[in-house]
Amino acid sequence: LEHSEAAARPAVRTPDDPSDERDLVAALRAGDESAFLTLVERHHRSVIRIVRAQLPSEAAAEDVAQETWVGVLKGIHGFEERSSIATWILRIAVNCARSRRTRDAYLVPLAALGEGGDDGPAVDPHRFQPEGSRYAGHWLQAPEPWAEERLAAAQAGALVRQEIECLPTTQRAVITLRDVEGLESADVCAVLGITGGNQRVLLHRARSRVRAAVERLLAKGGDQ
């Protein structure tokens, strides 16, 4: 009855081989350039993506990504290998992005980041039978099945990306790490410094919102 995260995920990504990671870290400490380039190749895109999720300005992202790699080099001697190198690098990226946000006075009130405020229900309440009716809380306007091939179309991918970009900062960071990057929940919490419960709520809101956007897009297409 074990319902593991890995089994629940449609696309399972195997983590990097730990012994391979240890070798890379050792090689980097020894000053091996190819070890550094291997890490850059593996993780730079993830770094860019999480930095973009944290900063309102995309222009700063490349800059902050570079700061991240400087942080990786400076910190590699202190890396204790208690987490995977990916988690460790992403945590540095998040910290760099946060300092940049503070430094550039981008910092917006907490509510605007979507940390506190209630985001509303996952689905418009009017789509359910009202309280007091015989089937209260059951579907009134049920979701239509999606055609897989339409969802796989480039248009839907672009919409998902766009919708993720419009989410409040912390929701965007959580869905980026968990669903785009494929990190385990515990690692998402470690990278962002949030609790498991908080992570679940933010992820639920983010996924619900993206699902609703895809539903709107596909419904619109159906009218044509």
Place this chain on the structure above:
Amino acid sequence: MTAEEIPDLSCRELVELASDYVDGKLTPAERTRFEMHLCCCTPCRVYLSQIQATVAAAGRLREEDLPPGSREVLLATFRDWKKSTPPDRRGLR
């Protein structure tokens, strides 16, 4: 609480649990209620498959090409670091 006291899950409640279900984060009792509801509710099965499809679509974004990192700049950063950091401070013991 005994099993008889646990009310059935409504569709409206189910949609709020779908993300946790997908991640395997429901308690065994919640999961049982969730799955019992799914058994007899086609629209909720559709809804769940849409959440799963959303997660999968987000996962596909990982493969998208991003502008390549300025490899040259990073390489220069690395070479500076190597020059300025003696081996013992890089963590070699």
